[in-house]
Amino acid sequence: MARTHGSKGEETAKRIDEVALKLFAKKGYAAVSMREIALEVGVQAGALYNHCPNKQALLTNLLADHMQALLDAWGEMELPKDPAQQLETFVRFHIQYHLKRPDQVFISYMELRNLEPDNFKKIEALRRQYEAIPKNILAAGQMAGQFNLADTHVAAMAILAQLTGVTTWYREQGRLSQQKIEDIYVQLVCQSVGITLSGGH
Amino acid sequence: MARTHGSKGEETAKRIDEVALKLFAKKGYAAVSMREIALEVGVQAGALYNHCPNKQALLTNLLADHMQALLDAWGEMELPKDPAQQLETFVRFHIQYHLKRPDQVFISYMELRNLEPDNFKKIEALRRQYEAIPKNILAAGQMAGQFNLADTHVAAMAILAQLTGVTTWYREQGRLSQQKIEDIYVQLVCQSVGITLSGGH
DNA sequence: ATGTTAAATAAACAAACGTTCATTTAATTA
DNA sequence: TAATTAAATGAACGTTTGTTTATTTAACAT
Numbered sequence: 001m002a003r004t005h006g007s008k009g010e011e012t013a014k015r016i017d018e019v020a021l022k023l024f025a026k027k028g029y030a031a032v033s034m035r036e037i038a039l040e041v042g043v044q045a046g047a048l049y050n051h052c053p054n055k056q057a058l059l060t061n062l063l064a065d066h067m068q069a070l071l072d073a074w075g076e077m078e079l080p081k082d083p084a085q086q087l088e089t090f091v092r093f094h095i096q097y098h099l100k101r102p103d104q105v106f107i108s109y110m111e112l113r114n115l116e117p118d119n120f121k122k123i124e125a126l127r128r129q130y131e132a133i134p135k136n137i138l139a140a141g142q143m144a145g146q147f148n149l150a151d152t153h154v155a156a157m158a159i160l161a162q163l164t165g166v167t168t169w170y171r172e173q174g175r176l177s178q179q180k181i182e183d184i185y186v187q188l189v190c191q192s193v194g195i196t197l198s199g200g201h
Numbered sequence: 202m203a204r205t206h207g208s209k210g211e212e213t214a215k216r217i218d219e220v221a222l223k224l225f226a227k228k229g230y231a232a233v234s235m236r237e238i239a240l241e242v243g244v245q246a247g248a249l250y251n252h253c254p255n256k257q258a259l260l261t262n263l264l265a266d267h268m269q270a271l272l273d274a275w276g277e278m279e280l281p282k283d284p285a286q287q288l289e290t291f292v293r294f295h296i297q298y299h300l301k302r303p304d305q306v307f308i309s310y311m312e313l314r315n316l317e318p319d320n321f322k323k324i325e326a327l328r329r330q331y332e333a334i335p336k337n338i339l340a341a342g343q344m345a346g347q348f349n350l351a352d353t354h355v356a357a358m359a360i361l362a363q364l365t366g367v368t369t370w371y372r373e374q375g376r377l378s379q380q381k382i383e384d385i386y387v388q389l390v391c392q393s394v395g396i397t398l399s400g401g402h
Numbered sequence: 403a404t405g406t407t408a409a410a411t412a413a414a415c416a417a418a419c420g421t422t423c424a425t426t427t428a429a430t431t432a
Numbered sequence: 433t434a435a436t437t438a439a440a441t442g443a444a445c446g447t448t449t450g451t452t453t454a455t456t457t458a459a460c461a462t
Contacts, residue, residue, distance in 0.1 A: 008429090009439065027314060030231035034420060046422075047440055055420065110311060113229065148392070150385045154377070157370055158363040158389055165362025176355070184351045188359055191349070192393030209459090210409065235450060247452075248410055256450065404462085411456075419448065424441105431436070 013051040015041050020058045025103035029059055029114040060119040066104040067126035073097055083141030084195050090134055091189050092182050094163045099178055102167045134159055148194025159189055214252040216242050221259045226304035230260055230315040260312060261320040267305040268327035274298060284342030285396050291335055292390050293383050295364045300379055303368045335360055349395025360390055
């Protein structure tokens with residue numbers, strides 16, 4: 001056999017990315033073979049190389065695309081002026097975005113060490129850009145005297161960690177709706193920075 | 202050559218565990234070969250099998266030992282009666298224990314998916330045992346009317362995530378001492394559950 | 403001193419790895 | 433319709449993988 005009936009390059013390329021994402025998230029980059037990806041795409045291993053230069057590029061592109069899309073999505077949010085409201089906006093944004101893309105989030109945190117140095121630098125830079133968002137919000141709230149924080153940098157990292165942690169236990173059919181989880185986290189985060197919400201959200 | 206001068210079984214077994222821990226944490230279980238471990242131990246690959254049945258057992262034992270030691274260490278702490286003080290005790294305990302064993306912590310969170318089903322179940326059970334600690338503290342504080350939480354389960358998971366997250370950015374030579382970091386987190390956590398410390402800690 | 407056990411070596415195993423290549427066929431363009 | 437390009441196949445490449453085995457030697461017990 002050779003080229004199969006009805007095959008289209010763009011479609012295959014897309015499927016490769018989807019499958020790679022799914023498998024990397026499930027088993028880890030190093031534990032997934034190109035043959036395994038090919039099998040799930042429905043193609044022979046060699047065919048993958050018509051669409052990507054190598055395995056490493058597959059991972060790098062997935063991570064870079066995710067981080068860039070995350071930053072772009074935040075860029076399109078309109079921000080309230082009040083730091084407390086900004087913080088709430090960020091909490092909801094982060095939870096919503098991450099729960100919608102659990103696999104991307106997972107590999108972004110798990111597979112950084114499997115990137116070759118140059119690729120790592122690129123992704124790490126995007127990540128720091130994202131970390132700057134809560135850092136700036138907290139710094140603004142602290143400057144304005146609205147927050148009560150001993151250290152805004154540590155607080156930002158702590159908040160990010162707890163927000164991202166949602167993806168480890170959230171189940172679509174679980175006890176709590178996504179909306180409810182957001183509310184719980186908003187309260188938790190707002191209390192942790194030392195403010196209380198005025199109205200009962 | 203064969204048995205080398207001065208070789209002792211117990212020593213080698215210990216070194217294998219140490220090296221495996223270090224390499225698994227650095228590169229991930231799947232990315233580390235038995236030959237790589239052997240090289241760092243200073244032995245041929247085949248010799249590893251005098252001390253462990255296979256690679257999977259190496260990982261399982263590391264994770265089981267860590268989780269059991271963690272639970273034992275908590276068991277030896279003496280607990281104050283007041284839930285707020287219990288929470289502070291837990292925060293400091295968790296940070297201290299985890300910052301002292303960054304590699305163990307790392308693989309405990311990263312390599313669960315590389316465990317075969319039976320091994321996974323065992324480790325997961327130990328982990329849930331540990332998660333029950335903050336859950337129970339929060340539930341007690343909430344019952345006593347001292348905490349202000351919308352959901353104690355979610356809060357417990359959030360707090361655990363943010364505490365464990367310390368290991369991702371803490372550097373021994375960094376800006377903040379471990380003591381100072383503990384203090385920051387105690388304030389953050391206490392505020393997040395809805396209490397404020399009486400004295401200025 | 404001798405016999406036994408423990409702990410290593412070195413070579414080998416089949417299987418799987420990422421990747422390449424010549425070839426074939428479908429889709430597209432002229 | 434013919435020529436060209438795109439997208440597959442399937443076999444092969446040389447490595448590397450986890451693990452086993454026969455053999456050798458050091459450590460230990462009698």
